[in-house]
Amino acid sequence: MKLEVIRNLQFSRLVKTGDRLREFNFTKLRGLMDGFFSIDVADEKGNRIIFLMERNGDYWHISETEISLPSWVTASIDKLHELIESALDNYDPDFFKPVIPEQEAVAV
Numbered sequence: 001m002k003l004e005v006i007r008n009l010q011f012s013r014l015v016k017t018g019d020r021l022r023e024f025n026f027t028k029l030r031g032l033m034d035g036f037f038s039i040d041v042a043d044e045k046g047n048r049i050i051f052l053m054e055r056n057g058d059y060w061h062i063s064e065t066e067i068s069l070p071s072w073v074t075a076s077i078d079k080l081h082e083l084i085e086s087a088l089d090n091y092d093p094d095f096f097k098p099v100i101p102e103q104e105a106v107a108v
Helices: 077-090
Strands: 010-017 020-028 036-042 048-056 059-062
Touching (some): 020 077
Antiparallel strands (some): 048 059
């Protein structure tokens, strides 16, 4: 049996936006959604705000499918772009390649 493991790129960063320090959680999506990051952050009431950022040329921007985001999220687009680029520049691409575990010898 062949087992393939694909690792995710996930990280969290604190960003001061809307006069508050907020934790943004980033997950690079794979497969059909390759080229997208899913980002989630909590608002003042603790509700999770989840949105997608996609690469357009050399710039990461909020996906056009997102319609109603708070102004403090849209005001932080440039900072989110910088954080994504920094994370992509500093990771080892070989670590995220699919891994095929060695098969154990089966005694017959």
